Amino acid sequence: MGKLTLVAGASTHPFRFSFKAAHMLKQFGHPVYLVGRTPGEVAGEPIHTSWPEKLDRLDTITLYLNPVHQAIVAEKIITLNPKRIIFNPGAENDELAFKAQREGIEVEYACTLVMLNTGQY
Numbered sequence: 182m183g184k185l186t187l188v189a190g191a192s193t194h195p196f197r198f199s200f201k202a203a204h205m206l207k208q209f210g211h212p213v214y215l216v217g218r219t220p221g222e223v224a225g226e227p228i229h230t231s232w233p234e235k236l237d238r239l240d241t242i243t244l245y246l247n248p249v250h251q252a253i254v255a256e257k258i259i260t261l262n263p264k265r266i267i268f269n270p271g272a273e274n275d276e277l278a279f280k281a282q283r284e285g286i287e288v289e290y291a292c293t294l295v296m297l298n299t300g301q302y
Contacts (some may be wrong), residue, residue, distance in 0.1 A: 183211030190245030
């Protein structure tokens with residue numbers, strides 16, 4: 182079984198990297214939980230418009246939110262206690278990264294798509 186990944190900033194627009202990531206994560210065998218501003222469906226999975234209180238077996242949160250939007254949900258991100266957070270290009274946020282590391286959460290400034298394609302995920 183793959184690594185359960187929450188895609189933050191999920192979108193139904195095919196040109197968005199979060200859309201591509203949801204598809205590629207599933208293609209590589211990783212279950213996804215999608216959170217976005219607008220409901221819809223991507224890769225056969227619903228986009229939730231609110232954050233879960235808890236997600237069992239959550240491995241990774243991959244962020245496609247800019248730091249302004251991250252600030253609104255930063256505590257929810259930390260409370261979910263993923264094993265790691267991936268800050269994709271454009272989502273870099275030293276303040277949230279520091280908070281996460283302080284809580285024992287691994288932090289990576291990387292591209293989920295590249296990580297998947299190069300076997301680093």
